[in-house]
Amino acid sequence: MQGHCTLQRPWVTSSSSSSSWASFRQLNGRVTTFNRVSFDGLQQREEAGRTKNHRLHWRCAATAEGKQIGGSNQMLVYVPPHPLIKHWISVLRNDFTPPPMFKSAMAELGRFLIYEASRDWLLTVSGEVNTPCGTAQVEFIDPREPVKVVPILRAGLVLVEHAGSVLPANQTYHVGFVRDETTLQPSMYLNKLPERFAEGARVLVADPMLATGGTIVAAIEELTKRGVDHNLLRVVAAVAAPPALKKLSEKFPGLRVYVGMIDEELNEKGYIVPGLGDAGDRSFGT
Numbered sequence: 333m334q335g336h337c338t339l340q341r342p343w344v345t346s347s348s349s350s351s352s353w354a355s356f357r358q359l360n361g362r363v364t365t366f367n368r369v370s371f372d373g374l375q376q377r378e379e380a381g382r383t384k385n386h387r388l389h390w391r392c393a394a395t396a397e398g399k400q401i402g403g404s405n406q407m408l409v410y411v412p413p414h415p416l417i418k419h420w421i422s423v424l425r426n427d428f429t430p431p432p433m434f435k436s437a438m439a440e441l442g443r444f445l446i447y448e449a450s451r452d453w454l455l456t457v458s459g460e461v462n463t464p465c466g467t468a469q470v471e472f473i474d475p476r477e478p479v480k481v482v483p484i485l486r487a488g489l490v491l492v493e494h495a496g497s498v499l500p501a502n503q504t505y506h507v508g509f510v511r512d513e514t515t516l517q518p519s520m521y522l523n524k525l526p527e528r529f530a531e532g533a534r535v536l537v538a539d540p541m542l543a544t545g546g547t548i549v550a551a552i553e554e555l556t557k558r559g560v561d562h563n564l565l566r567v568v569a570a571v572a573a574p575p576a577l578k579k580l581s582e583k584f585p586g587l588r589v590y591v592g593m594i595d596e597e598l599n600e601k602g603y604i605v606p607g608l609g610d611a612g613d614r615s616f617g618t
């Protein structure tokens with residue numbers, strides 16, 4: 333296989349997650365409507381030294397890049413087909429990446445995902461400026477409409493570390509959730525959200541790992557309670573797994589999710605496999 337490499341762990345190679353990984357790769361660069369996705373048909377097993385090969389059958393409508401089909405009542409998931417996104421995901425996945433490098437890789441990934449998420453979303457004002465050589469019609473990001481950035485602590489904070497360098501107008505509202513290790517249920521320990529968001533507020537929620545979906549759903553419910561229209565809400569995540577995407581698509585049709593990679597499954601502790609481990613622990617080394 334061309335470009336094949338082992339990255340310090342001979343038992344994990346770029347082809348190790350079997351042919352089903354390729355089927356996920358086909359999602360890259362596509363907008364996928366998740367309310368038509370079927371999550372049945374799992375559990376195909378392969379012989380010949382491979383472990384489990386859970387293949388998901390994505391019965392879904394996909395369009396060419398950036399084009400939405402089927403109206404706004406469908407959740408859209410976008411996996412940007414960019415080599416830099418793949419690069420930073422690979423650094424994050426590597427068990428040998430130390431915390432400071434992990435943290436900066438997550439922040440870099442966040443920058444690209446936020447760039448993609450803001451592509452057709454930001455409000456602008458137009459005007460005219462003098463250049464050294466004449467006048468030009470111009471468009472600026474509307475400073476009166478800052479994007480409300482909502483990192484879910486801890487790891488969400490790292491994903492939006494560079495949000496300010498992408499979004500000229502932004503405000504940050506922190507929320508913190510912790511997952512009970514047995515029940516996997518999230519509970520909120522920090523809430524800096526305003527009582528009420530202004531009508532039309534654009535809200536960007538950052539949660540690096542969309543695993544069971546419990547935390548991200550709880551966070552979005554807090555936002556919608558405070559007046560956020562989920563059609564104006566965008567989620568950025570490093571890695572997502574089908575249970576979270578399914579839950580989000582059922583609860584919030586119209587939502588848009590921008591994710592570095594979609595993985596296939598969760599382990600018994602609710603971690604994404606192959607995933608990248610605990611994003612908070614790996615970012616902060618604690």
Ligand code: URA
Pocket residue numbers: 487541543602603604605607608609610611612
């Ligand atoms: N949270 C993480 O940090 N990693 C996972 O794989 C799942 C949830």
